[in-house]
Amino acid sequence: RLLAPNIRLTTGDDANGTETVELLIGANPSPAWLASPTLRAVIVPWAGVPEKTVSILRDYPHIALHNLHYNAQQTAEMAVALLFAAAKFIVPYDQSLRRTDWTPRYQPARAFLLHGKTALILGYGSIGQAIGRMLKGIGMTVIGTKRSLPSPQPSPEGRGLTRLPSPVGRGAGGEGEADEIHPQTALPDLLPRANFLIIALPLTEETRGLIGEKELALLPDEAILINIGRGPIVDEHALYTALTSGKLAAAGLDVWWNYPTDEESRTHTPPANVPLHELENVVLSPHRGGQVRERDESWATALAEMINVFARGEEMGNRVNVDIGY
Numbered sequence: 001r002l003l004a005p006n007i008r009l010t011t012g013d014d015a016n017g018t019e020t021v022e023l024l025i026g027a028n029p030s031p032a033w034l035a036s037p038t039l040r041a042v043i044v045p046w047a048g049v050p051e052k053t054v055s056i057l058r059d060y061p062h063i064a065l066h067n068l069h070y071n072a073q074q075t076a077e078m079a080v081a082l083l084f085a086a087a088k089f090i091v092p093y094d095q096s097l098r099r100t101d102w103t104p105r106y107q108p109a110r111a112f113l114l115h116g117k118t119a120l121i122l123g124y125g126s127i128g129q130a131i132g133r134m135l136k137g138i139g140m141t142v143i144g145t146k147r148s149l150p151s152p153q154p155s156p157e158g159r160g161l162t163r164l165p166s167p168v169g170r171g172a173g174g175e176g177e178a179d180e181i182h183p184q185t186a187l188p189d190l191l192p193r194a195n196f197l198i199i200a201l202p203l204t205e206e207t208r209g210l211i212g213e214k215e216l217a218l219l220p221d222e223a224i225l226i227n228i229g230r231g232p233i234v235d236e237h238a239l240y241t242a243l244t245s246g247k248l249a250a251a252g253l254d255v256w257w258n259y260p261t262d263e264e265s266r267t268h269t270p271p272a273n274v275p276l277h278e279l280e281n282v283v284l285s286p287h288r289g290g291q292v293r294e295r296d297e298s299w300a301t302a303l304a305e306m307i308n309v310f311a312r313g314e315e316m317g318n319r320v321n322v323d324i325g326y
Helices: 051-057 072-088 090-098 126-137 184-193 213-218 236-245 295-311
Strands: 023-025 041-044 064-067 118-122 141-146 180-183 196-199 223-227 248-253 282-284
Touching: 023 295, 041 051, 041 295, 051 064, 072 090, 072 126, 072 196, 072 223, 072 248, 072 282, 072 295, 118 126, 118 184, 126 141, 141 184, 180 184, 184 213, 213 236, 236 248
Parallel strands: 023 041, 041 064, 118 141, 118 196, 141 180, 196 223, 223 248, 248 282
Antiparallel strands: none
């Protein structure tokens, strides 16, 4: 019902009739579908794109690959929820009081003030920008990184900082802009300024292991790390050492290194190869950042909008660069 009336939609795995298909929606398109002489684009209907799909589409340069950023707001909200929980030590305080233990109330403060502090967001795309808007709203300085940047626009202060255009959509405005945008290569210079490091990157060959022992050492003492991108972007052993040594004050994680492989293993799969789950200064979430009650509605609406744009002959957003994987 959200699609334009002139759109003919078919469903199923059967590749019969591929000679008339112009747009394919699916995460793992088969060679039979990709061989269609009329196929012009593929939409993977979620934010991530399987490595196998990216690899296959490299052999079909005439077919555009897109993904669907329907969950940017909900994932950003999870990042901010983890940030608050980690910075305010909500979980250990909660657990103590459940044991009727009021001792933390009378101990020196552990919580951090966020107002006036600096957040470095790695991956200032749709999710990163949504995080940035929320953090700007509580008075934080926001620095973002992007793999590719528009042409530099000198700031009024003459510092030559690149600024993103205001976000598109309801409620967009200047408050959504980061204070600074830098290329990913500037990371060594940015990490020492980050009280809070928020990772919102996809997992690619370039980002795997991006944050390791050396990068964590560059952060200010007692910084806080939040990861809603992918687990292997961070070296788990270096993260554990930083958390147990006091280099990092806390972490909030919604993405992991190990996942259940079947239904039976869902009840006993450690999320990492180091005991992060035993640390009270880690807030754990089982990769549920994009899962909200309104998920299906937002997913269907975003997908329908992309299909309608395609049917009008316009350029769809969220195009994936198959050379780099996102």
